[in-house]
Amino acid sequence: MSRSTGILKGLFEAFATTLREMFRKPVTIQYPEEKKPLSARARWRIVLTRDPDGGERCVACYLCSAVCPVSCISMQSADRGDGRRYPEWFRINFGRCILCGMCEEACPTLAIQLTPDYEFCKYKALDMVYEKEDLLIDGTGKDPEYNFYKHAGIGIVNPKGKNPDEYGPVDIRSNMP
């Protein structure tokens, strides 16, 4: 094929392609009206959940705060009086959060969880700072059955040794060979 027929063929094909595409349905997803289905494990806005009995799950262990790569979680721990700890205040700066989900993985009580809600833009940066009131929800989130204190070996929800799959405390005086 000579050079000039090559050029002509190239031109023709290019024009034909754009003309053909003009009659195709656009691929754009028009966001506020049309939404893309989220993937099953989509991770967005973070919540603090409660255990099935309605108690706060978070024990203010600082693990999430420590693991967070951008250090956007801060809290103050306090004691409830019965030996159970809770965060006095709990703050996540969503302006910095990268939604990596490491806090969720680190949490021993399954308190902190990422939800599929991604529509929480704000006009002011300071409004992106969520306090405990904004974070704490009434439900149990992803693990409806789980109650940390039933597995922790501490007698706070049930007396010691009365939890499922838990042995009673060993009486060291009668523990004879």
Added chain:
Amino acid sequence: MNSYIPWLIIIIKAFLILFVTLTLAAYMVLAERKLLARMQDRYGPNRVGPFGLLQPLADVIKLITKEDILPAQADRFIYLIAPGVVAGTVLLTFAVVPFGAPVKIGGVTVQMPVIDLNVGALYFLAMSSLGVYGVALAGWSSGSKYSLFGGIRGSAQMISYELSMGLALVPVVMLTGSFSLNDIVAAQSNVPFVVYSPLAFVIFLVSVAAESRRIPFDLAEAENELVAGYHTEYSGMRFGLFYIGEYVNIIVLSALAVTFYLGGWHGPGPSWLSLFWFFLKAAAIAFFFIWMRATLPRLRYDQLMHLGWKFLVPLSLANVLLTGFLALIFHWRNV
């Protein structure tokens, strides 16, 4: 009393054309954005008003209310008038375009062009050459490297392509025997000139695309290399003038391509349909420009010069000879 009626008619026509052209230019922007979007599988603007029809209005409001920035390094006076030169020359070109059959209003025959110059074709060439000044001066006076590069490229490009554009018009003038655009249209009442000289039509289209500084010939702008070329520093309504100038230019050049080669306003049906035929033909050419923008990549500077000087100019010269030869043999003159 009768002496001022022609002037009155001219003034009314001028205002009408100004209004219609500017509105058309604004909707040309919308049409281009929509068509480009569809060719790229997008929707394009569809938020302001039904189907985005109010988008041009929103754009104009935005442009007018933006700050008009004057760079410290700029040559003040030239910087300020350059956009006007670009938009003004383009709008002036429209004065000679016959876009419909003459109408009779109360015994007075009103010709459609604002004025029927007997050197209309030359006037068009002169105006498009003057438009280069706007680009070159804007680039030079901005006091920025990118603008200067854009301005230099723009002027070099337009000087090169003006030549082939003028030569492509020679067959038309030869066949008509007149420079007047009215005569040119009248000569095409049976057969449009594109049939006699298709090559000239193609050359004219390519040169005109280069003349309007659009992709694939938008070296003066070249976003990827020169930020925005000659109008990098402009903002607000001065930028708007460049922008409007570009789109009015497309309309004018489409209209002229129709006038010179596609039989102007001639078409089947009664004479009041002539406006419609003219609009249809011009819209087809304008669509082609948009289509071209969606399809072709930008030429490199040397490729541009190569195409202009080594290909189009010799080709159009040969075409002048060929058309003259054929016209002589087949007695085409004043067909």
